[in-house]
Amino acid sequence: xxxxxxxAFVLAAATTIGYAAARRFAARPRELRTLATALxxxxxxxxxxxxxxxxxLSRIAHQLPQPINGLFQNTxxxxxxxxxxxxxxxxxTVLSELAPSTALKVQDLELLRQFGHTLGISDRDDQLxxxxxxxxxxxxxxxxxxxxxxxxxxxxxxLGVLAGLMIVILMF
Numbered sequence: 001x002x003x004x005x006x007x008a009f010v011l012a013a014a015t016t017i018g019y020a021a022a023r024r025f026a027a028r029p030r031e032l033r034t035l036a037t038a039l040x041x042x043x044x045x046x047x048x049x050x051x052x053x054x055x056x057l058s059r060i061a062h063q064l065p066q067p068i069n070g071l072f073q074n075t076x077x078x079x080x081x082x083x084x085x086x087x088x089x090x091x092x093t094v095l096s097e098l099a100p101s102t103a104l105k106v107q108d109l110e111l112l113r114q115f116g117h118t119l120g121i122s123d124r125d126d127q128l129x130x131x132x133x134x135x136x137x138x139x140x141x142x143x144x145x146x147x148x149x150x151x152x153x154x155x156x157x158x159l160g161v162l163a164g165l166m167i168v169i170l171m172f
Contacts, residue, residue, distance in 0.1 A: 003172070007171060010168055011164035011168055014161070014163045014164025014167065015160045019157055022152075022156040022160075025152050025153045027103035028105065028108075028148075029149055031103055031104060032108060033138075033142055034064060035068055035112070036135045037064075038060050039115075040135055041063070042057070042060055043135075046124055046127055047128055053079060054076040057072045057075050057076035058072070058073060061073035067102050071095060075087075075090050078093065087120030088117045088120065091116035091119050092117075095112055111137050115130065
């Protein structure tokens with residue numbers, strides 16, 4: 001009886017691990033899409049409302065889901081506090097802190113870091129061009145992520161279940 005309960009726990013644990021890995025593949029395209037939407041919102045705030053950057057970032061953060069809203073809200077908070085950091089330095093600092101809580105890959109984070117270097121250092125039109133460029137690059141990354149999701153999400157789920165079954169079979 002104890003072996004059966006142990007086998008059920010092993011199978012449940014392996015399946016949970018597989019599903020957690022699959023969720024990560026599903027979260028990446030969603031996060032990239034959210035980032036592209038947020039940057040489009042930032043472009044609108046800059047172009048039409050001429051909102052100061054900390055206020056624009058904070059306003060956008062209230063409309064975004066976790067963990068992406070943290071990037072915008074924390075950057076706004078750091079900018080308001082000051083400390084002699086530029087907007088780009090604040091963005092990149094917050095991005096480094098929040099990166100582990102996202103499903104973003106290294107190339108996604110590098111794209112956002114490059115965008116951060118241009119944040120707040122140019123005039124309105126140039127800033128809008130940088131935002132458009134970042135949005136198009138995020139769109140490309142989203143397409144890649146969607147392809148990887150389709151390819152790997154089911155694989156992770158199946159591997160979790162099958163690894164659990166293999167361990168259970170080896171136990172007996």
